Amino acid sequence: MYNSKIIGLGYYVPENIVTNNDLKQWMDTSDEWIQERTGIKERRWIDTETSNDTTSLMGAKAAKIAIERAGLTKDDIDFIVFATLSPDLYFPGGGVEIQELLDMPTIGALDVRNQCSGFVYALSVADQFIKTGMYKNILVIGSENHSGGLDRSTRGRNVSVIFGDGAGAAILSRTEEKNKGILSSHLHSEGKYAKELALISPSTQKWVNTIIQENNPDDTSYYPYMNGQFVFKHAVARFSEAIIEGLQANQLKKEDIDMLIPHQANLRIAQFIQKKFQLPDNKVFNNIEKYGNTTAASIIIALTEAWEKGKIKDNDLVILAAFGSGFTWGSVVIRW
Numbered sequence: 001m002y003n004s005k006i007i008g009l010g011y012y013v014p015e016n017i018v019t020n021n022d023l024k025q026w027m028d029t030s031d032e033w034i035q036e037r038t039g040i041k042e043r044r045w046i047d048t049e050t051s052n053d054t055t056s057l058m059g060a061k062a063a064k065i066a067i068e069r070a071g072l073t074k075d076d077i078d079f080i081v082f083a084t085l086s087p088d089l090y091f092p093g094g095g096v097e098i099q100e101l102l103d104m105p106t107i108g109a110l111d112v113r114n115q116c117s118g119f120v121y122a123l124s125v126a127d128q129f130i131k132t133g134m135y136k137n138i139l140v141i142g143s144e145n146h147s148g149g150l151d152r153s154t155r156g157r158n159v160s161v162i163f164g165d166g167a168g169a170a171i172l173s174r175t176e177e178k179n180k181g182i183l184s185s186h187l188h189s190e191g192k193y194a195k196e197l198a199l200i201s202p203s204t205q206k207w208v209n210t211i212i213q214e215n216n217p218d219d220t221s222y223y224p225y226m227n228g229q230f231v232f233k234h235a236v237a238r239f240s241e242a243i244i245e246g247l248q249a250n251q252l253k254k255e256d257i258d259m260l261i262p263h264q265a266n267l268r269i270a271q272f273i274q275k276k277f278q279l280p281d282n283k284v285f286n287n288i289e290k291y292g293n294t295t296a297a298s299i300i301i302a303l304t305e306a307w308e309k310g311k312i313k314d315n316d317l318v319i320l321a322a323f324g325s326g327f328t329w330g331s332v333v334i335r336w
């Protein structure tokens, strides 16, 4: 039986910074409202005039950094797990695009569709492949291009202001060290709330309408819908459950946590969780103020930044926790 551990991390965000005040050119909003409710100061949105970034391209850029930092080459990678809710194409998924962009051999590429929990699910999938001995080095990516599909008018402001673009990647690798690496992962979903945070069109039910969207200016189903307060309430409950489950599965206590990386949905949610688990500021890492909510990319961007800043050290107990559309939620417990 093998263990799996993260040996390389990387992230990439588009250059274009959109501050809260910049948003006023499209919608009626304010820096005060956004900062007070979400903690966000700015986000990255791809500038399509100056950049050719896409979900897959950003993912490939982050992946290159992670592969290099792992001391590997693209030819050492055995498998790709790619998490996104905003693939470049309706099909095929972005995993194969990454494989092509990185000029990799014909290894398998799997797409994970679990929105804000996408990276937690993707890491867990990769962990199983390594623990069974099937693969040695797996490239795990989370990447999102939200800006291409948001309603930038006042009508969509309760959703659009919170989302940002970006990508992150990790190399998960086989280790024979005992009690190191991913100790456990815990995944959940509750499909009865699927439409509380969803994008309805295009879909196999609505894609004919997509073609005639110009004739349906009032149809908002082409933009993400979110029942914000409902999602918020479920988020705080499920985040806590996922963390407690991860601690209990490993006979650990909240005092054992060295670093909690919560999905960056809303600073208020992260602060609620921090208070509930009585964690000091140096044991929770947030960067939502700079990037907004980058969905499947948020945890891996935050993990990479925390690691780059020296906030994660050898042997630390690191917990990743996520909640989002589906609803889906989960946690991963890592001994670094």
Ligand code: UT7
Binding pocket: 028, 029, 030, 033, 034, 037, 038, 116, 157, 158, 159, 161, 162, 227, 228, 229, 231, 232, 235, 264, 265, 266, 269, 293, 295, 323, 324, 325
């Ligand atoms: O990542 C996946 C999981 N997602 C989450 O966890 C998100 C959870 N939800 C949230 O974070 C919050 O619900 C939001 C930040 C999205 C919204 O905050 P809220 O406190 O729930 O605001 P609200 O939607 O209830 O809106 C309150 C007021 C409304 O005005 P009235 O009806 O009280 O006059 C909105 O029209 O704020 C108004 N509003 C805005 N005002 C300025 C909504 N969006 C904006 C905006 N700028 N961007």
